[in-house]
Amino acid sequence: TYNETGRDAIEYLSAAPNSWYFYNSGTFAPNCDLDSYWFVTTWSTDGTTQIKFPATGTSSDYAIKYVEIDDDGNEIGQMKTVAPAADNQVINSLKYNKKYRLYAYGEGLKRIYFYNAGSNNQILKIEKWGKAKWNSFNYAFYQCNNLDITATDKPDLSDVTDMSYMFFECKKLKNENGSINSWNTDKVTNMSYTFGGTNAFNQPLNGWNTSKVTNMSYMFKDATAFNQPLSSWNTSKVTTMYAMFEGATSFDRSLASFRLDTISDMRNILNGSGISCENASASLVGWKTQAQGNNKIKNVNLTNFLAADQSYNQDGRDAIEYLKTAPRSWYISGGKFTEDCINDAKWFKTLWKASATSITFPAVGSGYILRYVPVDAAGNPAGAVQTIDPAAAGQVISGLTVGQRYRILAYGGSFTQLSFDTYQQSRSDLLRVEQWGSTQWTSFANAFKMCVNMNVTSSDKPDLSALTDLSGMFYGCVSLTNNNDIKNWDTKNVTNMSNMFFGATSFNQNLSNWNTSKVTNMDHMFQGATSFNQPVGSFRINALTSAQNIFMGSGMSCENISSTLDDWKTKAAADNITNVDLSGFANPDQYYNQTGQTAINDLTTNRSWTISGGTFAADCQSPDSWFKTIWQPSGNNIRFPAYGTTSEKYTLKYEPVNASGVPTG
Structure with a gap:
């Protein structure tokens, strides 16, 4: 130009x-004055009337232009100029609580330094990097909590060796256009803390040239959103990766490709990160492989490389043992060994009592890991753990002792379903479901059918997100009582609950939190569940088409049946829910009151529901409710000797009967 x-x-x-x-x-x-030459930024004057532009180490050979903008970025004020501009140039007399666009350019503009600048929260955007020839980005945008980068060009880093703390605690940095990945970092040697504390940044960085970097300590510490592959990075000159990903809770990538030619300090590198057992193990194996081929990789400090609750598997354990042994002599601590990377919370755990010398585990699916161990009456291990890997559908566990209790654990493969309807051999042996684990179940249809000795004592809940069918799940489970977690099950995707608690004679848990908005079939859901006496009027019945025999033979009281019918009447009116089949919903010896009768009349007349079953009992006073006596009066009146009725009324009915007690009037 x-x-x-x-x-x-x-x-x-x-x-x-x-x-x-x-x-x-x-x-x-x-x-x-060429537009592309200017370093362009957006600022806020919230709570102030000035902006401090933290250029440092400048000569007088740079200028600043500034103009007010609206919320859409349109320039609405008069452009003003400060020329020449100084180090930490303060621009005064600005409007309160407004936004401004600042342009800066000149040979003297070589560094931005927000450390203790006082205006860290005012800068909002970097819109354009321009042609400034930067000489350092150390602490450049330190704690600029509101900063984001929308620029599509890239800064000139040809003289930059230090990027430490560049975006430290830039909480809103996202760079959604990904322009950072195109930066030319081939001269940079220090990247410590570059993205430390960035809570929103998660853009690719595989395009960076890191061949001269020696310091990557704390680079992504507490960068809680970051989880990008870094496999193309050349880390051959890096000497320290101390706490590089510590607290980066989303980061789950193998670091096996990181070259360790000159590394000495890797303490806390993944401590508290989101790295999985599999990727932590793969990283260790990769580092072991490098050490086997390079005798200079030794005496590396890898202490506390994982937090106490983070894991590595057998391969990771073997790699650790190799690296700790002379002449490698690494210092390694942290993490814990978890066989096959299955931590305790992932297992589906059950307790059994063998009635024969084998137990058939009713898995639908294969390729999973199955472990079993004898336990004492208190549930403590009483022998060695045995493993079947891979286990098959309907896996038979042989060589057991009759009468001995066993804990059986299963996880992985295609094991996502149980069916005691298909594999009936050991139904009576199952005593408890102790933990549902992290299996994403695909069906619980007839899962525990006729497991007459089974109870659920787990404190966690099953993952039902991929499941639609709970039909017959606890059919005939007469011992099911202590299922306190069931009230919080996530049933929003379930469509079929028919027969779910059929004949579960001990079950009586509150299910009012269940989301039944997609359920179409509740036929026989509580039939024969003689202890069940909970109102289910909270059930959403938007999709319901049939609930035949739903409460037949259950323990539902007249009051709970009536309130449930009334709630469904209200829901049906609000959402125009029609043509639901509620035939045989209760036995003749089960009752509903006036509220229930009104609901039945409304649902059948106005919503075309089909309803039959049950018997009307005014005020829920069924024939069995009455205290009945037969009298032979000696005169023309009888005094009924009720006592304790001063505060509560009661009803008294009387009728003549013959000698056999048959009413005659």
Whole structure:
């Protein structure tokens, strides 16, 4: 580009008699003010009337322009200029609680340094990096809590070796266009704390050239959103990765590709990160492989590399033992060994009592790991753990002792379903479900059918997110009582609950929190569940088409039946729920009161429901409710000797009967 002076010179030289020829000769820019040259930022004046622009180490050869903008970024005020601008230039007399766009450019602009600048929370965006030739980004945007980068160009880093703390605790940094990945970092040696404490940043960085970096300590510490692959990075000159990903709770990538040619300090590198057992183990194996091929990789400090609750598997354990042994002599601590990377919370755990020398485990699916161990009456291990890997559908566990209790654990493969309807051999042997684990179940249809000795004592809840069918799940489970976690099950995707508690004669848990909005079938759901006496009027019945025999033979009281019918009447009116089949919903010796009768009349007349079953009993006073006596009066009146009725009324009915007690009037 050229300014007015250059333009005048071109015009003079082009004219006769000079007659110079100018082709592809650049672009005219008044005052050499070319838009692409400026470092452009957006700022807020919330709570203040000034902005401190933290340029540092400058000469007088740079200028600042600034203008007010609206919320859409449109410039609405008069552009003003500060030229020459100084170190930590303060721009005063701005409007309170407004936004401004600042332009900065000049050979003297070489560094931004927000450490203790006082205006950290005011800068909102970097819109353009411009042509500034930066010489350092150490502490450049330190604790700029509201900063994001929307620029699509990239900064000139050809003189930059230090990027430490560049975006430290920039809580809102997202860089959604991913432009950071295109930066040329081939001169940078220090990247410590670069993204430390960034809670929102999660963009690719695989495009960075890290071949000269020596310090990556704390680089992503507490960068809680970051989880990008870094497998292309050249870390051959890095000496310290201390706490590099500590507290980066989303980060779950193998670091096996990180070259360790000069590394000495890797303490806390993954401590408290989100790394999985599998990727932690793969990292250890990769480092072991490098050490086997490079005798210089030794005496590395890898203490506390994982937190106490983070895991590695057999391969990781073997790698640790190799690296700790001379001549490698690494210092390693942290984490815990977890066989097959299955931590305790992942297992589906059950307790059994063998009635024969084998137990058939009713898995639908294969390729999973099954472990079993004898336990004493208190549930403590009483022998060695045995493993079947891989286990099959309907896996038979042989060589057991009759009468001995066993804990059986299962996880992995395609094991996502149980069916005691398919594998009936050991139904009576199952005593308890102790833990549901992390299996994503795909069906519980007839899962525990006729497991007559089974109870659920787990404190966790099953993952039902991929499941639609709970039909017959606890069919005939007459010992099911202590299922306190069931009230919090996530049933929002379930469509079939028919027969779920059929004949579960001991079950009586509150299910009012269940989301039944997709359930179409509740046929026989509580039939024969003689202890069940809970109102289920909270059930959402938007999709319900059939609930035949739902309460037949259950323990539902007249009051709970009536309130449930009344709640369903209200829901049906609100959502126009029609044509539900509620035939045989209760036995003739089960009752509903006036509220229930009104609900039945409304649902059948106005909503075309099909309803039969049960018997009307005014005020829920069924024939069995009455205290009945037969009298032979000696006169024309009888005094009924009720006592204790001063505060409560009671009803008294009387009728003549013959000698056999048959009413005669």
